[in-house]
Amino acid sequence: MCRHPLVVDSTSLDSESVVGDECHIISNAKGGPRHDARFPSFEIDELSNLMLLCRVHHKLVDDQDETYTVDLLRSIKENHEKWVENKLKEETEIPAVKIIRMRSEMPTQLSVIQSGKELLNLAIGCHGLYSDYCDDLDDEETALVGCFIQNLSDWADLGDWLEPIECIRAAKFLNDEIRRLKERGFMVFVAKEKQRIVGGISGPSTWWALHLSVKRDSDTDIVSAGNESC
Numbered sequence: 001m002c003r004h005p006l007v008v009d010s011t012s013l014d015s016e017s018v019v020g021d022e023c024h025i026i027s028n029a030k031g032g033p034r035h036d037a038r039f040p041s042f043e044i045d046e047l048s049n050l051m052l053l054c055r056v057h058h059k060l061v062d063d064q065d066e067t068y069t070v071d072l073l074r075s076i077k078e079n080h081e082k083w084v085e086n087k088l089k090e091e092t093e094i095p096a097v098k099i100i101r102m103r104s105e106m107p108t109q110l111s112v113i114q115s116g117k118e119l120l121n122l123a124i125g126c127h128g129l130y131s132d133y134c135d136d137l138d139d140e141e142t143a144l145v146g147c148f149i150q151n152l153s154d155w156a157d158l159g160d161w162l163e164p165i166e167c168i169r170a171a172k173f174l175n176d177e178i179r180r181l182k183e184r185g186f187m188v189f190v191a192k193e194k195q196r197i198v199g200g201i202s203g204p205s206t207w208w209a210l211h212l213s214v215k216r217d218s219d220t221d222i223v224s225a226g227n228e229s230c
């Protein structure tokens with residue numbers, strides 16, 4: 001009736017709380033609000049005979065049952081259900097989420113990465129990943145490079161959820177991986193790309209993507225290692 005929220009969301013410690021009252025349209029109690037002796041008792045607690053109301057409106061409709069008749073309450077409930085149905089329909093018409101790339105923001109070159117910490121700092125906050133690697137990897141190299149890219153992608157996804165201690169562990173882990181890659185003759189290059197995300201329920205906002213490339217140090221494409229590109 002007042003559209004006051006009647007369920008409070010759960011928290012990390014507690015489950016949700018129903019703060020509304022269950023109100024009977026037809027009371028089972030003799031002399032109770034809108035009591036009707038002809039009403040079948042097995043239907044008393046059916047959903048069709050119940051409304052969820054705030055405390056104030058529950059008291060009001062029960063105190064003033066000459067005003068808040070069975071017919072009036074049923075029509076209030078029906079109108080509310082129609083309103084909710086329309087609201088849900090509106091919500092399903094949320095525009096599709098799209099990521100927009102801007103030519104001016106696309107990196108033209110990637111920078112060589114030396115440490116896990118440096119790499120993790122760049123990766124956290126990036127929600128997209130473009131990865132590139134040599135196409136002549138043997139089985140052992142495939143496992144090494146694949147594992148490195150997968151781990152980095154997982155850390156980046158966790159991003160802001162990582163506790164400081166986990167950040168340090170992740171940086172150390174990546175550092176070791178970079179060293180192992182180096183020993184096998186690979187270099188790691190990265191750049192960040194600023195993108196736009198539009199649609200959904202919130203307004204347009206910035207979306208970061210990470211470009212990651214694992215190349216052999218003998219690769220002739222490597223011409224500008226170490227240049228700033230982020």
Ligand SMILES: [Zn+2]
Nearest residue numbers: 001002054057
């Ligand atoms: Zn109310």
